[in-house]
Structure formats: C-alpha cells, structure tokens
Amino acid sequence: MIQTIQQYLQFPFVRYALVVGTLIALCSSLLGVTLVLKRFSFIGDGLSHVAFGAMAIAGVLNVTNDMLFVMPVTVLCAILLLRTGKNARVKGDAAIAMISVGALAIGYLLLNLFSTSSNLSGDVCSTLFGSTSILTLTKAEVWLCAALSVIVVALFVLFYNKIFAVTFDEDFSRAVGTRVESYNLLIAVVIAVIIVLAMNLVGSLLISALIIFPALSAMRLFRSFRSVTVCSAALSVVCALLGMLISIVGGTPVGSTIVAVDIAVYFLCAALEYFKR
Amino acid sequence: MALITCRDLALGYESHAILEHLNFSVNAGDYLCVVGENGSGKSTLMRTMLGLQKPLGGSIAFGDGMRPNEVGYLPQQSAIQKDFPATVREIVLSGCQAHVGRRAFYNQSEKALALENLSRLGMVEHQRRCYRELSGGQQQRVLLARALCATKKLLLLDEPVAGLDPKVTAEMYALIERLNREGLTVVMISHDIAAAAHYATHILHVGGDRTFFGTVDEYRRSAPGRRFIALEGGGDA
Ligand SMILES: Nc1ncnc2c1ncn2[C@@H]1O[C@H](COP(=O)(O)OP(=O)(O)OP(=O)(O)O)[C@@H](O)[C@H]1O
Ligand SMILES: [Mg+2]
Numbered sequence: 220m221i222q223t224i225q226q227y228l229q230f231p232f233v234r235y236a237l238v239v240g241t242l243i244a245l246c247s248s249l250l251g252v253t254l255v256l257k258r259f260s261f262i263g264d265g266l267s268h269v270a271f272g273a274m275a276i277a278g279v280l281n282v283t284n285d286m287l288f289v290m291p292v293t294v295l296c297a298i299l300l301l302r303t304g305k306n307a308r309v310k311g312d313a314a315i316a317m318i319s320v321g322a323l324a325i326g327y328l329l330l331n332l333f334s335t336s337s338n339l340s341g342d343v344c345s346t347l348f349g350s351t352s353i354l355t356l357t358k359a360e361v362w363l364c365a366a367l368s369v370i371v372v373a374l375f376v377l378f379y380n381k382i383f384a385v386t387f388d389e390d391f392s393r394a395v396g397t398r399v400e401s402y403n404l405l406i407a408v409v410i411a412v413i414i415v416l417a418m419n420l421v422g423s424l425l426i427s428a429l430i431i432f433p434a435l436s437a438m439r440l441f442r443s444f445r446s447v448t449v450c451s452a453a454l455s456v457v458c459a460l461l462g463m464l465i466s467i468v469g470g471t472p473v474g475s476t477i478v479a480v481d482i483a484v485y486f487l488c489a490a491l492e493y494f495k496r
Numbered sequence: 497m498a499l500i501t502c503r504d505l506a507l508g509y510e511s512h513a514i515l516e517h518l519n520f521s522v523n524a525g526d527y528l529c530v531v532g533e534n535g536s537g538k539s540t541l542m543r544t545m546l547g548l549q550k551p552l553g554g555s556i557a558f559g560d561g562m563r564p565n566e567v568g569y570l571p572q573q574s575a576i577q578k579d580f581p582a583t584v585r586e587i588v589l590s591g592c593q594a595h596v597g598r599r600a601f602y603n604q605s606e607k608a609l610a611l612e613n614l615s616r617l618g619m620v621e622h623q624r625r626c627y628r629e630l631s632g633g634q635q636q637r638v639l640l641a642r643a644l645c646a647t648k649k650l651l652l653l654d655e656p657v658a659g660l661d662p663k664v665t666a667e668m669y670a671l672i673e674r675l676n677r678e679g680l681t682v683v684m685i686s687h688d689i690a691a692a693a694h695y696a697t698h699i700l701h702v703g704g705d706r707t708f709f710g711t712v713d714e715y716r717r718s719a720p721g722r723r724f725i726a727l728e729g730g731g732d733a
Contacts, residue, residue, distance in 0.1 A: 256580055377600045384590040387582060394546040395594040395646045396565030442626035443583040461638070 220468060229466050231396030235361045240463050241456050242368035243420045244429065244477075247413050248284075249375045251434030252388045252447055253406060262300055262407060263427050265319035265386065266414050269296045271347065271423040272322030279333040286363060290415045298410035301403060347424045364416055371409055378405065383444050420459070421474030432481035433458065435490040458484055497559035498523045499650060499681055500545065506553035507537065507544045514540055520700050522683060524560055524649070527676045528687045529692035529699050531724065536703025538685045539572055542654050546562035562650065565594055568643030570636070572654040572685075578628060584638050585623040588614055591645025604677040606645075613641040613713050617671065636726075640671070651675065653684040657691075669695060703728055 229231045236437070238352045254263055273292040274285060282288045300315055330343060356364070384392045385402045393399045410430075437451035462477030469476075498521035505518040509594055512539035522528050530538050543549050545556060547603050558564050568591070591613075592606040601612075614620045617637045622630065627638060636656055643651055656672065657665040665688075673695050676682045692699060692712075699715040701708040701724065708720045715721040 252581075265622065358573070380590070380601060381593065383586065384593045385583075387580060387587065387590060390543075390546075390548055390571055391590075391642070391646075392593060393548055393567055394567060394569040394652075395591075397593055438579070438581055442581055442629070443624075444581055444586050447581045 223468050224464060226337045232355070233467065235356055235358075237460065237463060239356060239361055239364045239368075240420050240459050240473075242365060242478075243413075243416050244433075244455040244459030245452055246368050246371040247417050247426070247430045248433040248451045248475055249372065249448065250406065250410055250413065251432075251455075252438070252444070254381055254410065255431055255434050255438070256386050257406075262297065263299060263410055263414065263430055265315040266297055266411055267418070267423040267426045268294055268319035269293055269322045270415055270418055272326035274423070275326030275330045279329050284359070286360065286415060289418075290412065293415050294408050294411040297407040298404065300367070301407045347422050360419075364419065367416055368414055371412060374405070374409060378402065379382055379448075387444075401471065423472045425478050428481060429455070429459075429477040432478070432485050436481075436485045437486075439492040441487040454488075455481075456483055457495070499526075499558065499562045500556065504554035505541075505544070505551055505556065507540055507549070507551050509540075509549075511552060515702055516553070518702070518707060518709075519694060520698075522650075522698075524681055525676075525679065526681050526683075527673075527695060527697045528640050528673070528683045529696035530683065531687070531689055531692055531699060531701050532703040533724045538702060539654055540685070541702065542569075542652055542685060546652060562596075566629070566647055566649055568647035568651045569641050570643050570651070570653040570656055572658065580628060580631070582627050583623070583624055584619060584630070585610065585612070587627055587638055588623075588641045588645060591642035594646055607674050609645055610641075613644040615668065616643060616644065617641050633661070633668070636660065636668065637671075641677070644675070647680070650681045651683070653682065655685050655687070657686070657688065665691075693725070 224239045228237075270289055270293045273289040276292075277285045277288040281286070290393070296318060300318065327343060381392075381397065382403055384397060385399055385406075389399055414423075414426050417429050421429050433451040433455035434447070436454050441447045441450050458480045459477050462480040463473060465471065466473045466476040466482070501521040502518055506513050506516040508514040509517075518541070519529075530541065538633075540549070546567060546569055548670055580711050588610045589602055589607065592602055592609060595606055596602060611620065611623075614623055617640060619634065619637050619641060622634065627635065630638065640653075640656065643653075651672075653672070659666050660668060669691055672682060672684065673708050676695075684692075684696070693716065698711055699708065699721070701715065701720050704720060706720060708715060708718050710718070716725065
C-alpha cells in the first residue's frame with residue numbers, strides 16, 4: 220500500500236492535490252469553532268448553495284476561471300446575508316433560506332437549459348458532492364488556492380484575539396468599543412472564501428461537514444479556545460490527508476471519503492471523552 | 497461635571513418607549529443602585545448607557561475625562577453560551593481588548609493586568625480552568641475581573657448577585673464595596689433593596705407610576721421608596 224502511494228506521489232497533480240487539500244482543510248477548520256459557537260452555521264450552509272448557483276452561471280457563461288466569478292458572488296452574498304440576518308431574526312432566517320434554495324434551483328435550471336455538456340447529471344453531481352476536480356486543478360488554480368489559504372490563515376492569526384472576544388460575548392465587545400460589525404463582516408467574508416475554496420475539495424453540499432466536524436471533535440477533547448482551535452486545525456488536516464490517500468488508493472470519491480474520515484474521528488473523540496470521565 | 501449625565505432620556509425597543517423622562521447623573525466615586533420590578537427596563541437602561549442600543553430621545557453625556565467606551569460591563573446572566581470552550585484566563589484577557597487597538601496580540605502589561613485583577617478577586621488558582629465548569633459565583637467573579645480589565649473608572653453591573661447563595665452574595669457585595677472605595681464608580685442593577693440601601697450612595701428607581709432619583713436617605717423618605725422598601729421587606733430602613 221505504501222508503494223502504491225509512493226507511485227501516485229510521483230505524479231505532480233497528485234502532489235498538488237495533497238498540498239491544496241491540506242491547505243483547504245486547515246483554513247476550513249479555523250473558523251469552524253466560531254461558526255459553531257456563533258450559531259452561524261446557517262450562513263455556511265446558505266453560502267455553499269449560493270456557490271453552487273454561481274458555479275452553474277459561470278458554466279453557462281463559459282467563464283474560463285470559475286473561481287474568479289464564483290468568489291466575488293459568494294462574498295457579496297455573505298455580506299448581504301449578514302446584513303439581513305442581523306436585525307430581524309425570523310425575517311433573516313427566511314431570507315437565507317430563500318437565497319440558498321433559490322440559488323440551488325436556479326443553478327440547476329440554468330445548467331439544464333444551457334449546458335453544452337453531454338453528461339449533465341454527472342456535472343451536477345460533481346459540483347454538489349465534489350469530484351476528482353481536486354485532481355484536475357491547473358497550476359494557476361493551485362497557486363490561487365494556496366495564496367488564498369495563506370491569506371485566510373494570516374488573517375485568522377492576526378485577528379485571533381478579536382475573533383475570540385467577539386465570539387464569546389458580542390455585547391461586551393461592543394460596549395468597550397470593539398468594532399463588532401467589522402469583525403462579523405470579516406468572519407463572513409472569510410467563510411465565503413473558504414467555502415469557494417472547499418468546493419474544489421468536497422463539493423458544495425459537504426462543505427459544512429468539513430468546517431464543522433473538526434471543531435466539534437476538538438470541543439469534545441479540549442476546554443480552552445486556543446487548544447480547541449489548534450486541535451481542530453490538526454484534526455482537519457490529518458483527516459483530509461487520510462481521506463485523500465484512501466480515496467486515491469481505493470478509488471473512492473474524494474469529498475465523501477474525507478467527510479467519512481471526519482465523522483469517524485468525531486465518534487473517536489466522543490468515545491475518548493466518554494472514557495476520560 | 498459628572499461622569500455620566502442623562503437628560504430627558506427615553507428608551508425602549510423599536511420606537512415603543514419603556515421608560516421616558518429619565519434625568520439623573522453619576523459622579524466619580526458614586527455607587528448608584530438601579531432598582532425596579534422585573535421588566536421595568538433596568539437592563540434596557542444599562543444597554544442604552546453602554547451604547548448597545550440607541551436612546552429614543554433625550555441625551556446621554558459623558559464628562560469628567562470619561563469617554564464612552566471606558567466602561568466595564570457585567571451583563572445579566574445567560575448572555576454567554578453554555579458550551580463555550582474558554583479558560584478563565586482567556587476570558588479575563590479579553591477584557592483588555594479595548595487597550596489593544598491595532599495590535600494583534602496582548603502585551604506583557606495587559607497580561608499582568610489580567611493577572612492582577614484575577615488575584616484581586618481571588619481567582620488566580622482557577623485561571624487555567626474551563627469557564628463552564630466553574631460555579632455560578634466563580635463565573636460572576638471571572639466576568640467581574642474581565643470588566644475590571646476594561647476600566648479604571650466606571651463599572652456597570654447588571655444583577656451581579658443573581659443566582660448566588662447568601663454567603664457568596666455577601667462576599668460579592670463586599671467585593672463591590674471595596675472596589676468602590678478603591679475609587680471605581682459603580683452603577684449596579686439589583687432586586688435586593690436592603691443591600692441597595694445599605695451599600696449605595698444613590699438610588700434610581702424606575703418603572704411604576706414615577707421614577708425616583710436621589711441619595712439613599714432621600715429615597716427612604718420618598719413615596720416610591722417607602723412603598724418599595726415595605727413591599728420587598730427591606731431590612732434596615
Ligand atoms: N429585545 C427586545 N425587544 C423588545 N422588547 C424587549 C427586548 N428586550 C426586553 N424587552 C422588553 O423591555 C422591557 C424591559 O426589559 P428589561 O430587560 O430592560 O427589564 P429589566 O428591568 O432588566 O427586568 P429584570 O429585572 O427581569 O432583569 C420588558 O417589558 C421586555 O419585555
Ligand atoms: Mg434585567
């Protein structure tokens with residue numbers, strides 16, 4: 220088995236995929252803790268549908284580099300969702316459901332009407348559940364992914380303390396003059412970027428799993444924000460690497476394999492927590 | 497010039513006023529107790545003073561070298577999520593977030609300040625423990641330490657003794673009194689009229705047919721004060 224892996228590693232596209240996959244897993248786990256604790260998960264879910272719709276439009280418009288179109292659209296929606304979701308709770312929820320389901324429906328409709336591809340359901344399936352697209356990334360896309368990942372990690376480290384404060388107690392932060400709105404905006408934009416990146420790895424329907432499972436696992440084991448964050452990043456990277464290797468060797472779909480490993484690790488952590496008591 | 501002066505203040509939610517025509521001021525060194533029934537708008541008043549919501553009318557002026565964000569705030573319980581993984585130290589340090597400005601990390605003096613306030617409240621030995629595993633009284637102390645990191649002047653406390661047993665309540669009151677004697681101005685919401693009359697210098701009574709603002713002695717002699725003290729079985733009046 221080690222030999223098979225070594226054999227595969229000789230191909231540059233496999234090495235690219237592993238590097239990019241690891242970076243994406245790292246990024247997506249960082250904000251997972253905040254997302255879970257801020258009850259922001261709904262934004263992540265809504266945005267992944269928006270990204271699917273944008274992807275469909277990009278396909279119809281024949282945009283050469285999908286990401287350059289999908290990224291701004293998703294970021295824009297993230298900002299919109301945050302604005303609507305902020306004031307009126309119920310109305311905001313409805314707005315998010317509308318945008319996300321609407322994007323899904325319109326995206327599929329557009330694909331059906333205008334797609335030039337002969338294998339439509341295959342295309343849709345791979346956008347939703349991830350495909351081998353991580354293995355077919357061009358060099359430019361790899362660099363774009365890498366650069367964005369580095370920016371996301373850097374932003375997270377720079378604003379780590381503020382993100383903690385705003386996540387823990389928004390009212391207190393606002394009372395002492397922290398610009399809570401700006402940080403919420405930053406968090407939403409970064410989530411949007413991560414979602415578009417992670418689409419390459421696991422597809423738009425499975426992104427939430429990639430973001431949330433490592434955080435939930437880490438929260439089972441650790442008690443401080445810092446160790447939970449570090450642990451969830453480590454778990455996410457390990458799970459993604461393991462999942463990618465398994466899928467390469469076993470020929471399983473990349474996205475669902477990674478998520479399956481994430482789920483297995485979650486139950487492992489839950490068991491560990493149970494026996495520690 | 498007072499630290500905070502409220503003139504003809506009206507507050508509430510979405511143009512529905514809960515309290516109107518509030519006039520009061522807080523001077524440096526004061527210990528103001530805000531009393532009133534459940535739902536009379538005490539928390540709303542505090543949130544308005546903190547700038548968390550806009551007043552519907554009137555004005556709140558800060559003076560005496562006081563800027564709007566130089567306050568320490570202890571929220572009424574339940575604002576914080578039960579499953580949050582955070583240590584005592586992480587939470588108390590976050591009280592320094594206003595001093596950090598554009599810096600990314602807390603510096604030595606901020607870490608020292610957090611430690612100092614932890615020891616002021618007798619919580620140093622708990623600093624590595626998880627917040628959610630502490631008792632209610634310990635949690636209140638942690639949040640008070642965080643508030644102390646944020647201010648050298650003014651503490652706004654929203655029911656700091658809610659849910660605490662009589663012994664811990666007494667300790668909490670003693671602690672707040674000590675902080676007040678050390679020079680901090682305190683504004684505290686409380687249902688404990690006996691304690692309010694005992695510790696505070698001024699009382700603000702909101703809700704009911706009329707509001708009252710004045711010193712504790714004036715409050716005891718006033719109509720709403722007498723009624724409320726009798727109602728609550730207030731001790732040493
Ligand atoms: N977010 C909100 N939107 C609309 N109305 C609200 C909101 N929060 C509180 N209220 C209403 O405002 C009134 C005052 O609430 P507030 O929390 O200020 O009372 P309180 O004096 O602090 O009560 P307690 O002693 O129970 O803490 C209540 O009638 C309440 O129903
Ligand atoms: Mg209240």
